[in-house]
Amino acid sequence: MALMATTARTKLWRLLARASRSGTSYCNDRILSIPLYRVSSSSSPFSTAVTGTAPAEHRGFEILGVKEYEDYRRSLYGEITHKAVLVDAVGTLVVPSQPMAQIYRQIGEKYGVEYSEAEILNKYRRAYEQPWGKSRLRYVNDGRPFWQYIVSSSTGCSDSQYFEELYNYYTTNKAWHLCDPEAEKVFKALRRAGVKVAVVSNFDTRLRPVLRALNCEHWFDAVAVSAEVEAEKPNPTIFLKACELLGVKPEDVVHIGDDRRNDIWGARDAGCDAWLWGSDVYSFKEVAERIGVRV
Structure with a gap:
């Protein structure tokens, strides 16, 4: 079954990759402690990540039959399609203020x-x-x-x-704010439903103080930070370490991140599912609902 799911997922990823090669804007500007983060094509280089839901006709997942893939996955794994959610830090969970x-x-x-x-x-x-x-x-x-x-x-x-x-x-709550104001409610709902949650980030050891400063460290079952794991995304090692910390298999996990190379390709190389923040999903509530958890 796992092989069948992996094969179907690989075919879908190839379709999505061809469909999404245009219209994506990335910001190569980084600050004191953070990785690449993504902005919309109409934003200034340092604007915060876009949240909200785009019209369905603009979203490649519906167009390319992702609903069918999700239904297929439910037929294999049950109503809740993933046992864990991995979340990128900068550009997905938090952004510079x-x-x-x-x-x-x-x-x-x-x-x-x-x-x-x-x-x-x-x-x-x-x-x-x-x-x-x-x-x-x-x-x-x-x-x-x-x-x-x-x-x-x-x-x-x-x-x-x-x-x-x-x-x-850059360890204080003055420097950062949460991308999604509903994040806490969603992560609590996920964990109540038995879905584990972890942060996976290219960051130094200040990540934990940053999460504490924003009063969100307790939302997560684990934190995999590159400075501690000694591997940086897109190296699949950091994703596999997060899976190990959570006690789940990569095929049972979906990773959410804003960087196509580091987050999407890296997670998929590790055997995880992966959705691009601001393109495939626009809020953590949408993430939860797509894997079968009501918020």
């Missing part, structure tokens, strides 16, 4: 940073795109060496006090 360059400049002014926000953004992009030669991973432990390089390259300022203030800012 202010533009990165604005914060870098605002905090940096008292330390002598003179670059404009546009200059900071351009230098940041160039620095982030350079190979990180000190480790095979960017996010190792607390990520300080990597972020010190990024901050000094972006602003021209190597002041340690500046870096520490900026670094610590």
Whole structure:
């Protein structure tokens, strides 16, 4: 049965991949601690993730027969189609509250940073795109060496006090807010229904303090963060570790994330189902209902 489900899923993914190659906009701007996050084509580079439900005629899942696939999956697995939901952190669960360059400049002014926000953004992009030669991973432990390089390259300022203030800012609830205001209600409903939930994120060890600052760490049964797992998405290792922490098989899991390469391809390589946030699903309530849990 598992092989049949995997074969059907693979065929569907190929259809979806061909259908979704156009019309997707990605933002290559990252801030002090976060991975790539996705915005709509009409948004500014640092706008928050889009939520809400798009018209059915604009949504490839209905067009390409995903309802039939979901019905097929229910025939194999029962009314609740997945035993666990994995959720990406930045761009899916949480988003930055202010533009990165604005914060870098605002905090940096008292330390002598003179670059404009546009200059900071351009230098940041160039620095982030350079190979990180000190480790095979960017996010190792607390990520300080990597972020010190990024901050000094972006602003021209190597002041340690500046870096520490900026670094610590991104552990507070001022720096972040939740993408979906109904997230808590949905995750509680999932867990009541016996569906386990975990965060899977390319992040350093500040992720847990961020989740605590937003009072949402207790929503999850597990957290798989790349700095602890020592593997970054799209490496399937981090998804398999999340499955291990939850005690479920990859084929029983769906991962929700906003990055097609890191989240969708990575999760599928691990054998999980995967839906793209802001394209395949637009809210956590929709995720729950699609797997058969009423909220």
